[in-house]
Amino acid sequence: MKSPEQWLVRHITRTVRRSLVGPEQRWVFEQPPQGWTPPPVNRTSLYLHVPFCRHFCPYCPYTKVPYREALLEPYTRAAIAEVDWWADRIGPAEITSIYIGGGTPTLALDSVARVLMHVRKRFHLTGDICIETNPADVNDETVKRLHDLDVALVSLGVQSFQARNLAVIGRTYQPDIAERALALLAESGFSSVNVDLMFALPHQTAEDVSADLCRAVQLGADQITTYPLFTFPYTSVGEYLRLKAVRMPNLHMRKAHYRMINQWCTEHGFERVSVWGFKRGGIPRYSSVTRDGYIGIGPGSGSHLPDGFVLNTFDLNSWIDAMDNGRMAIALRIPFADKMPGWWWLYWRFYDTRIPLGAIDGILGHDTPKVRRWLRVVEKIGLAVRNDEYLELTEPGAFWLHLAQNYFALNYVNTLWTQARREPWPKEVFI
Ligand code: SF4
Structure with missing residues (x-):
């Protein structure tokens, strides 16, 4: 059962994501359809x-x-x-x-x-x-x-x-x-x-x-x-x-x-x-999660593809069995609606705490005015400052983002992983 706090956070995040990414994006992971295959990637x-x-x-x-x-x-x-x-x-x-x-x-x-x-x-x-x-x-x-x-x-x-x-x-x-x-x-x-x-x-x-x-x-x-x-x-x-x-x-x-x-x-x-x-300064950055696209090998690994995100079965034996028998190990997939890749990109630039302002038009397309309005508010309330071509989060901005990610982890990743750990091939998971 959800606590009132969890219910409130879930309600707020659902409202925010719908108003940002739009109603076309369905927030449900499902088994990939019969015959699905990942798109070519360069x-x-x-x-x-x-x-x-x-x-x-x-x-x-x-x-x-x-x-x-x-x-x-x-x-x-x-x-x-x-x-x-x-x-x-x-x-x-x-x-x-x-x-x-x-x-x-x-x-x-x-x-x-x-x-x-x-x-x-x-x-x-x-x-x-x-x-x-x-x-x-x-x-x-x-x-x-x-x-x-x-x-x-x-x-x-x-x-x-x-x-x-x-x-x-x-x-x-x-x-x-x-x-x-x-x-x-x-x-x-x-x-x-x-x-x-x-x-x-x-x-x-x-x-x-x-x-x-x-x-x-x-x-x-x-x-x-x-x-x-x-x-x-x-x-x-x-x-x-x-x-x-x-x-x-x-x-x-x-x-x-x-x-x-x-x-x-x-x-x-x-x-x-x-x-x-x-x-x-000057040392290459070590990072696990901010890449724009990746394929995952191993049980429980995810892959970020041009058309969506997929997740392997979490169960080691089921993963080995699938691979030994030439079957797909992907258990769940969330297809991206048109606007989602742009918002995904923006989410990870916030994680980087630096948003390259010049790249927004090309990546967010029609959503650019909305994003720019939103970034102006973030700047106005002191959560970010302009620095040449970047909008950089301030220390309070980074803290509040850290907190938002905490809730994100608890409410989305937790829902998904709990279900994926309970059964090797879940039918669907709503997040
Ligand atoms: S249990 Fe988790 S944190 Fe501990 S060593 Fe294994 S992967 Fe790392």
Whole structure:
């Protein structure tokens, strides 16, 4: 049952999206129709999902299964078959970046190597390879193998350098493991090393957050991605939420932490590159989600295509079975109405916190006057400022967007993922 707050948020977001994107866009994911095939694509990015974890962090919403060596071969075989599936349909596209996430990709680097070799065979890879790493797996051997794979950008999921905060989120490694891992990655010649840090954890103070930022920078992080505790109902934290006293951090605390992070990063020469991320100037940006189009390989992975968004089955065995038998692994699809690609683009430029004003006319078409009116309001109330050809979100603007995304995640992603995790091939999901 929905709380009054959830009902209100859902009602507001439905009204807003209808007035912006228009009534033609249906907000429902359905099984792709018989005979559906993805349209040809010239350039795209590629996401590879590696769904294995040794230990499940209680707050984590991502698609994952307990690591077992016996699963690696069927996983690799299916991933290679899925690369073929896409190449046969969209054509030998240029791949402008590869993002490898999970799960824990560093648990399956042999599999990753074989899949990447196949991607190179079937597509034309021109962009960088980025990968997520786990502090417990980073050592000299891992670094060597990442270089062998031509990985350029790495991200380390530290979350906190303090034992007390690691315990709150159920991480089993000690801070010195994360510190050693970061120092090693930072001195190993990657183009950029990103560190994920969490804020607004239960009982975490602003001093804790600032100490984590300092430690990350001392150890050589090029980019810092900060995010608060999300509590999706289907994670153990969600269950825990109902049973015990852990609460989503309150607004005041999130705001105070966010302001402090923003100020700290600016004072230490980091520029904001997204709602959550700050990087040193001149270093390439590490990013998982802001690409304009991508195809997803692996259970639960999504693909952003010119005509819509599709989502693979979340169930590992169903995904392997589909691939082994030459069937499509896509479980759900939302087709885009004409105006949707433009609004999707704008949403992610807001996420970047910089909107290139000159590009709006070409991308938003007839909706340009509406968008420009809307941006003027955003500017007038102090959520953004004009900077040459860009409209840049201010710190309050970025915070409120962060909050809106939080609600977006809880109300849309949560609805979709809850259903997709409940059954391998859901019929339809209304968001
Ligand atoms: S946070 Fe990372 S390591 Fe933890 S369960 Fe999720 S995917 Fe696995």
